[in-house]
Amino acid sequence: MKYIYSLVLSLFLVSGLNAQTITGPAGYRVINLGDNGTGDYTRSLILLHEAYNNVTPLSFNNAVGTITAFRGNTGAFSRINIATINTTSAYGSNSGTIQSYAEDSPWKLKTCMYNGKKYMALEVPYLDAYHNHGYQFAGWTNSSAENLKVVNYMANGQPVNQDILTDIQDFNSNMTETHNAKDLNLYANVNIGTNVTSTGYQLQVKGNVRAQEIKVEMDAWPDYVFEPSYEKLSLTELESFIKTNKHLPEIPSANTVAKEGIELGDMNARLLKKIEELTLYVIELKKEVNQLKKENKLK
Template sequence: MYKKNKLFHFLLLLFPFFINAQVSTVAGDYKIIDIAYNENNDYTRNLILLHEMYNGSLIGMNNAVGTLTAYRGTSASYNRINIVEINSLSAYSSTSATLRSADNNGNWALKTCIYNGKRYLAVDVPYAAAYHDRGFKFAGWTTSTGENMKSVRYEVSGQPVNTNILSEIQNYVPDMNETHLVNNFLVMGNNVGIGTMNPDEKLTVKGKIHTQEVRVDMTGALVPDYVFENDYKLKTLPEVEEFIKENKHLPEIPSAKEIEKNGLMLAEMNMALLKKMEEMTLYMIEQNKKIENLEKKIETILTK
């Protein structure tokens, strides 16, 4: 009897490792899937296989259009919520996919991988030491010629696992467009990043910006028209020359090293350059007066 009970408890411990996802079909291929999280525990990185994808041979309809959620949280455990809207399709000889997510910890990412000899489109679950103890759930239209909405771990405590069935995990670059035809597109948040996952300002762009015009509000910035006031103390040209010889840049203009380190503040730099232009204009006016005086003296000498 003791041996039977011991065997029973042993089988109970093993049982979760063989649980398959529970699927409720709503209509056609629209499903609600409770994805088994048996492949999860703390310090685990895992993929969710969305569907098989084209890998050189023509393939039937494979898609995932819907919402995938991952939760953690109890009265005694740290809370996590990671939600991703998936739009993906692989059929015939091509694959297209994109993601849109909302998270309080980490970011989802599209991946491709080889699982049991087939290539799959997958999502990399946002990582944290504490795993999603509420598991994963998908609601949407999905079908696959292979595995469909299956969680597979690939690393535990920094060590690779499941390498005998899972390999070639690579990034997939999203290749679908998202268009918003609206009157105003408002983002009420802290920072927005384009081409970066770590924006450090209201808008951070990693790359080039192409636009027809840029308008900069000068709130708090002092436009240097005070240069033209009678009491403005303009440096002499010898003083400017001495400063340039010593510092290798103009007075009140940051050096190349400072710009390389801190970046270039557009409004501040434009005002600094405007000030130099205004000062230069004063120098030119002063020089022109001297030239006119010299011309008059030369003319006086020549007419004698």
């Protein structure tokens, strides 16, 4: 009975809250950060928590959760930005990674100096029209200094707060991200390492790709080269083509590859075709050599 009374009392107290911050167990919070305080044409950072400054050991600081930003009403177009952040600073290191969902540009992790202290920060994606509903955080956060504070660094094309906000730099994510799933189905275009959306590609990656195996499905394979009806260039014709074009027939030139890249499956098929033609040339030359040997023996 005492437990039920305590639970009812707790629910009553929670239902009467009307504060900007709701604190849960061990640092879990829902925080209304407000907007940028200026309006349109404003660039802003959100100070997440104090960061290690490469000098003084630091107590536990973190921000793990989601920041959501909205714009929209009868006189303003709809805009939504969402960032899932995982950052921490303690003792002598800073760690962090981010995932963002946006209609314009991605959120970015930064470090900066604010009032003489170093911070892990989040750069708000910029558009002329600001998020008139502000920013909301939900998650687990602690800071030994400012915590989830919005600070502007440019307004109406002019730098602001330069006396207190300095040394804004990119923070490269340094945490390993792993996805373990039995089946992963993506019904969307995915861009990795680039903001440029290119039509016609469901996956676009700017950077290196490493894999244990890549399977390319092909509708056609050049085994027709070995059909008796296939007519290839003579070696004389091939030599003339190479002298004129400086590349093999049906193989793109270096300039074309530099501008357009190559399609992996198509290029493998073209290369195989050239290997098969080369094999036929070798067989023909072998026959000619054997014939010449026979003729020499007869002499």
